[in-house]
Amino acid sequence: MRRVIIIVLVLLPLAVLAVWIGVRAHRLRPKSAIPAGTSATAPGPQLPSPSSCGAAGRSQLEHYDRSTVYDWLDGGAAPYLDHGFTTSTVATYRFETGGRTLTIEAAAVRFASPRGAAAQAAAETPPGAAPVPGLPGAHSTRDVLVWCRGRDMLRLVSFTPGAETSGPFAALARAWLGGTAP
Amino acid sequence: MNDPYRHPIDRREALLRISAALAAGGAVTAGGIFFHDRRIVSPSARPVPDWRTDEAHLPPGVIARGSDPAANVRRALDALGGVDRFVARGHTVLIKPNVGWDRLPEQAADTNPQVVAELVRLSLAAGARRVIVADISCNDPARSFEHSGIGPAARAAGAIVLVGPKIRLVRTRTGGPAAGLEVMEALLDADRVINVPVVKQHSLSLATLGMKNWFGVLGRGRARLHQNINHSIAELAATFRPTLTVIDATRILTANGPQGGSLADVREVHALAAGIDPVACDAWGATLLGLEPRRVGYIAAAEGRGLGRADPRLLEDLGTA
Structure with a gap:
């Protein structure tokens, strides 16, 4: 025994x-052989919940940091890093307006300093973009909105070129300003 | 003779000792299996084939212009002697577009879907057993293939579209900066490979064209190639030698590349170049972005390595249809 x-x-x-x-x-x-390109649990700047901006739905949030930013932007990451990129949160929103589906990609990007954020925002603001009423400092065309607030930058890109986006753009940007938790 | 220091063991103890030995051996074997990463140490890493055909008498490439992207493909390939000069009956053809981004065709971040679809149709008409369209996207693969229009267009034309988890990755015997990175298996299995990038400005390498498009066949870890991007791209160009390069310039992205998004950055060119000299084709694409080809680091490096000639004048301009 x-x-x-x-x-x-x-x-x-x-x-x-x-x-x-x-x-x-x-x-x-x-977990996967395909580059996921996202550190799913990383903290970062917030994007609003779909309900807070009138969206019908939102894709899964993706988070990126300095070690994964190339997976998100490929070579486009270089100027971001030059301007002090720290983290970002990206998602796609779906709006149903007037019987039409409008898809908008939203990226909230945080930089080390307001100066870096402003520089990147200036670089990404399309030529001919107009100031957005009620959103001081924001500029948009029909397909892109860029807004810098402190050291954070919001970039919205429409997937429906030529469609009327001013309503959904403004709603998303205001909800982002409100800091609505996802 | 009896050894006073050695006690005889009975059957029960023998079984217990054998069981203990087997358990210990099993634990060690299990540990070895768990820790063993075949992707790093596999001796069966595959070589990368050379997909070029012997076409020394052909011009390095041609340029076709016109408002119909599919017609541009047909004219360009006809001028090169027809697709069946490159694709034979029974071949597996892999078409590698740029489907890196969750963007629409109008945003010019991905290859034009009509260009891809026409290449699929022509390859099948030439007798290809199957045509595969594949890319490892930077953005969500399903959304990228869907929004770019390439997934639906390629499927409708008869291609097998490999997206996301359907892409198997394997180790290859690549050296240089890409050493240790995995490559999509379908590429290595193909008899012929057609590289179909779109012309885009690129913040780091100035332009993303055909040679840069090889990033999209690499698996996890490829982002490290950005650290010395010109050398890395030239190295990839020396590793992956396509049958044909087709540079899509239906719409080109002139700023905020490679992802883009703003239509203000897009210019409609309505042209494409097709050829067997990937460096000359890239050189032509660079000129569309206002770049002197030899000032683009990787184009100069590729020419220096003898991979082609960085002279867009070598491409015969077929004019506008």
Whole structure:
């Protein structure tokens, strides 16, 4: 009986080791072979909930930081990093307006300083973009809105070129300003 | 002779000791299996084929202009002797467009879907057993293929469209900056490869064209190639040698690339170049962005490595249809 106990005591650590190895390996192994391009749990600037801006739906939030920004923007990440990019949150909103579906990509981007955010916003503001009434500092065309607030920048891109976007753009931007939690 | 220091063991103890040994061996084996990463140490890493055909007598490339993207494809390939000069009956053809972004065709961040679809149709008409359209997108793959129009257009033309999880990645014997990165298996299995990028400004490399488009066949970790991007792109161009390069300039993205989004950054050119010299084709694309080709680091580097000639004048201009 004593020998059985000794052998069990020897085997027990081995079994624990095997379980530990299994758990560690499961955590370390990449979940997908395709670049996900997003650190899903990273904190970042907020995007509003769909209900707060009148959207019919929103895709899953994607978060990026300095180590994953190239997965989001590819070579477009270079000027972002030059301007002090720290984190971003990206999602696509769906609006139903007048029997038509309007899809808008929203990116909330945080920089290390207001100066960096302003510089990036200026670089991305399309030529001919007009100031948006009620949103001081925001500029938009029909397909893009860029707004800088402090060290955060909001960029909205419409997926329906030529469609009337001023309503959904303004609603999204106001909800973003309100800091509505997702 | 009996050894006084060695006790005889009975059957029960023998079984217990054997069980303990087997359990220990099992634990070690299980650990080895869990820790073993085949993608890093597999000795069966595959070589990257050379998909070029022996077409030394052909011009390096041609340029076709006109408002119909599909017609531009047909004219360009006809001028090169027809698709069946490159694609034979039974071949598997992989078409590699740029579907990196969740954008619409009007936003010019992805290859024009009509260009891709026409290449699918021509390849099938030439007898290809199957035509695969694949890219590893930066944005959500399903949305990118859907919004760009490439997924629906390619499927309607008869292609197999590989999106996201359908793309299997394997280790290859690539060296240089891409060493250790995985490559889409369908590419390595293909008999012929047609590289179909769109012309875009690129914040880091000045332009993204054909040679840069190879980023889209690489798996996780490719972002590190941006650290020395011109060298990396030239290295990729030396690794991946396509049968044909077709540069789509139906619409080009002149700023805020490669993702874009604003229509103000898009210019309609209504042209494309097709050829067997990927460097000359990229050189032509660079000129559309107002760049002197040899001032684009990777184009100069690729020419320096003998991968082609950075001279857009080598491409025969077929004029406007």
